[in-house]
Amino acid sequence: MKIAHIIPGSGGSFYCGNCLRDSKYVRALKELGHQVIKVPMYLPLFDDAHDLDEVPVFYGAVNLYLKQRFSFFRHMPAFIENALDSKSVLHMAAQKAGSTRAKGLEEMTVSMLLGEEGLQKAELDKMVDWLADVAKPDIVHLSNALLLGLARSIKQRLNIPVVCSLQDEDVWVDVMSEKHRQEVWDLMSERGKDIDAFIAVSDFYATEIRNKMVIRDDQMYTVHIGVDPDDYEPRDITSKEPAIGFISRTCEENGLAILVDAFILLLKNPAFSKVTLKITGGNTDDDHAYIKEQKHKIAEAGLTKSVFWVDEFDGEERLEFYDSVRLISVPVLNGEAFGLYQLEAMASGIPMVQPALGAFPEVINASGGGVIYGQNNAENLSEALAGLILNPEKLQALSTAGLSGVKEHFDIHLQAKKMVKVYEQVLTGRKDRQS
Numbered sequence: 001m002k003i004a005h006i007i008p009g010s011g012g013s014f015y016c017g018n019c020l021r022d023s024k025y026v027r028a029l030k031e032l033g034h035q036v037i038k039v040p041m042y043l044p045l046f047d048d049a050h051d052l053d054e055v056p057v058f059y060g061a062v063n064l065y066l067k068q069r070f071s072f073f074r075h076m077p078a079f080i081e082n083a084l085d086s087k088s089v090l091h092m093a094a095q096k097a098g099s100t101r102a103k104g105l106e107e108m109t110v111s112m113l114l115g116e117e118g119l120q121k122a123e124l125d126k127m128v129d130w131l132a133d134v135a136k137p138d139i140v141h142l143s144n145a146l147l148l149g150l151a152r153s154i155k156q157r158l159n160i161p162v163v164c165s166l167q168d169e170d171v172w173v174d175v176m177s178e179k180h181r182q183e184v185w186d187l188m189s190e191r192g193k194d195i196d197a198f199i200a201v202s203d204f205y206a207t208e209i210r211n212k213m214v215i216r217d218d219q220m221y222t223v224h225i226g227v228d229p230d231d232y233e234p235r236d237i238t239s240k241e242p243a244i245g246f247i248s249r250t251c252e253e254n255g256l257a258i259l260v261d262a263f264i265l266l267l268k269n270p271a272f273s274k275v276t277l278k279i280t281g282g283n284t285d286d287d288h289a290y291i292k293e294q295k296h297k298i299a300e301a302g303l304t305k306s307v308f309w310v311d312e313f314d315g316e317e318r319l320e321f322y323d324s325v326r327l328i329s330v331p332v333l334n335g336e337a338f339g340l341y342q343l344e345a346m347a348s349g350i351p352m353v354q355p356a357l358g359a360f361p362e363v364i365n366a367s368g369g370g371v372i373y374g375q376n377n378a379e380n381l382s383e384a385l386a387g388l389i390l391n392p393e394k395l396q397a398l399s400t401a402g403l404s405g406v407k408e409h410f411d412i413h414l415q416a417k418k419m420v421k422v423y424e425q426v427l428t429g430r431k432d433r434q435s
Contacts, residue, residue: 001034001035001138001139001420001423001427002034002035002036002037002135002136002137002138002139003029003034003035003036003037003137003138003139003140003141003423004036004037004039004131004135004137004139004140004141005022005025005026005036005037005038005039005141005143006039006041006127006140006141006142006143006147006150007019007022007038007039007040007041007143008040008041008042008043008143008144008146008147009040009041009042009043009057016249017167017248017338017339017340017341018143018144018167018168020340021165021167021201021225021338021340022038022143022165023038024225024226024227024228024412025226025412025415025416025419026038027228027412028226028228028412028413028415028416029416029419029420031413031416032413032416032417032420034420037055037135037137038055039055039058039127039131039135040055040056040057040058041057041058041059041147042057042059043057056130058123058126058127058130059112059120059123059127106176106177106179106180106184107180109146109172109173109176109180109184110180110183110184110187112146112147112149113146113148113149113184113187113188113191114149114187115148115149115150115151115152115153115191116149116152116153118149124149124150124153125153127150128150128153128154128157128158129157131154131157131158132157132158137158137160138160138427139160139161139162139163139423139426139427140154140158140160140161140162140163141162141163141164141165142162142163142164142165142195143165144164144165144166144167144168144169145164145166145169145188145192145198145209145213146169146172146173146188147164148164148187148188148191148192148194148195149187149191150162151164151191151194151195152191152194155194161196161197161423161426161427162194162195162196163195163196163197163198163199163422163423163426164192164195164197164198164199165198165199165200165201166198166199166200166201166205166206166209166337167200167201167205167337167338168205168336168337169188169209169212170208170209170212171253171334171336173185173188173212185212185213188212188213189213189214189215192213192214192215192219195219196219196426196429197219197220197221197422197425197426198215198219198220198221199221199222199223199419199422200220200221200222200223200337201222201223201224201225201337201338201359202222202224202337202338202359202362202363203222203359203362204337204358204359204362205337205338205358205359206220206222208337221422223415223418223419223422224338224409224410224415225338225340225343225410225415226343226410226411226412226413226414226415226416227340227343227344227347227406227410227411227412228411228412228413229347229403229406229407229411231347232319232322232344232347232348232349233319233323233348234347234348234349234350234399234403235323235349237326237349237350237351237392237395237396237399238392238395238396240323240324240325240326241274241276241324241326242272242274242275242276242326242389242390243275243276243277243278243324243325243326243327244259244263244275244276244277244278244325244326244327244328244329244385244389245277245278245279245280245321245322245324245325245327245328245329245345245350246259246277246278246279246280246281246328246329246330247280247281247313247318247321247328247330247341247344247345248281248330248332248339248341249281249282249283249284249287250279250280250281250282250283250287250290250291251283251286251287251290252287252290252333253332253333253334254281254330254331254332254333255330255331255332255333255355255376256279256290256291256294257290257293257294257297258331258333258376258377258378258381259277259329259330259331259381260277260294260297260298260307261297261378261382262329262331262378262379262381262382262385263275263277263303263306263307263382263385264297264298264301264303264378265378265379265382266382266385266386266389267301267303267306269386271390272386272389272390275306275389275390276306276307276308277306277307277308278307278308278310278321278324278325279307279308279309279310280309280310280311280312280313280318280321281313282313318344319348322344322345322348322350323348325350326350326351326389326395327350327351327352327353327385327388327389327395328341328345328350328351328352328353329352329353329354329381329385330342330354331354331355331376331381332355332357332358333376334357334358335355335357335358335359335360336358336359336360337358337359338358338359338363339354339358339359339360339363342354342360342363342364342367342369342370343363343367343406343410345369345402346367346369346370346402346403346405346406347402347403347406349399349402349403350399350402351369351370351371351388351395351398351399351402352364352369352370352371352402353370353371353373353381353384353385353388354370354371354372354373355372355373355374355375355376355380355381356372356373356374356376357376360372363410366405366409366410367401367402367405367406367409367410368398368401368402368404368405369398369399369401369402369403369405369406370398370402371384371387371388371398
């Protein structure tokens with residue numbers, strides 16, 4: 001089977017769970033013998049990013065923004081468009097505030113969902129032509145529902161099924177202005193009619209997304225995210241220094257302030273004076289003022305020497321980060337559809353401490369590799385951390401359970417086989433309808 005995964009890139013400026021999810025699936029599908037090609041959109045892909053000479057970045061973020069905002073840019077000479085789509089320019093754009101957030105990009109989101117009727121028709125035609133003439137896939141997999149505007153043209157030109165992953169679309173849409181929010185959900189419901197299968201990353205999100213958009217029962221599947229346990233090198237949890245870790249984009253929505261406040265509360269007790277906090281995951285210009293606030297709070301508490309900010313979070317550096325902490329907590333304010341960092345942590349033998357929000361209970365309960373606390377505030381988190389960070393018996397029990405749970409429930413090879421079954425079902429269904 002030949003599969004084209006269309007994936008919005010983050011440019012590598014922060015820990016992008018969706019990008020990593022897709023990269024891990026692509027590798028696992030290849031190991032099953034399938035031909036898979038990653039097709040980047042907007043920005044280069046995080047983690048083993050494509051060589052832009054091999055597969056172009058479609059809908060380059062700089063070009064897209066300029067054409068949406070200023071009509072005269074819609075008639076740029078080809079050499080200027082190519083320059084704006086260069087790797088160096090797109091990596092620079094990834095660091096800027098507006099490239100990875102919805103607020104201010106409502107009209108562009110609507111236009112993208114309109115597909116062949118939107119302002120990006122030329123970019124859509126270019127992508128579809130490349131898929132038809134170069135990639136020639138048997139099936140196209142969209143990374144998220146914000147890309148639904150691509151599906152109709154792909155199906156009309158290539159006459160193949162299109163499937164779509166579902167993960168945290170609400171995080172993007174629900175921060176939009178009230179004027180655009182419902183318009184976007186309605187458009188996603190309409191354009192969702194062109195999709196052969198929606199694949200949610202958790203049972204929680206499969207239910208949650210249907211409160212936002214209309215999806216038929218026969219379209220919906222759940223396939224959990226997975227990791228390859230062999231990619232991680234867990235070591236004895238009790239031999240590590242007592243460090244608490246945070247790994248995700250260091251922004252307000254991911255709850256870094258809650259963890260910082262919880263850490264400050266924790267260290268008011270002299271028994272925890274040797275505990276440290278390590279923070280990694282990257283950021284954009286949008287996050288700098290917020291990070292400055294957290295550093296100020298830490299300094300005011302006299303804990304600057306107890307908190308370490310780790311700039312590098314990719315590849316070997318991420319494994320080294322996991323190797324240096326006993327616990328990880330990413331107290332996302334409103335929860336999320338999954339949280340890949342949970343699996344990476346547990347596959348590294350590190351227990352998670354998460355709020356009872358989103359899919360966190362689903363993942364923690366299935367794996368056994370962490371604890372869930374109640375209301376998402378600093379007091380509750382601090383109490384949960386205090387009960388674990390210096391308790392070797394509990395740490396070891398959770399570490400062992402997490403390692404086993406990831407292998408049993410969240411091994412990427414098992415999840416990839418489930419994904420292939422979805423592909424096979426939609427391909428068989430399409431053939432049956434055409435016969």
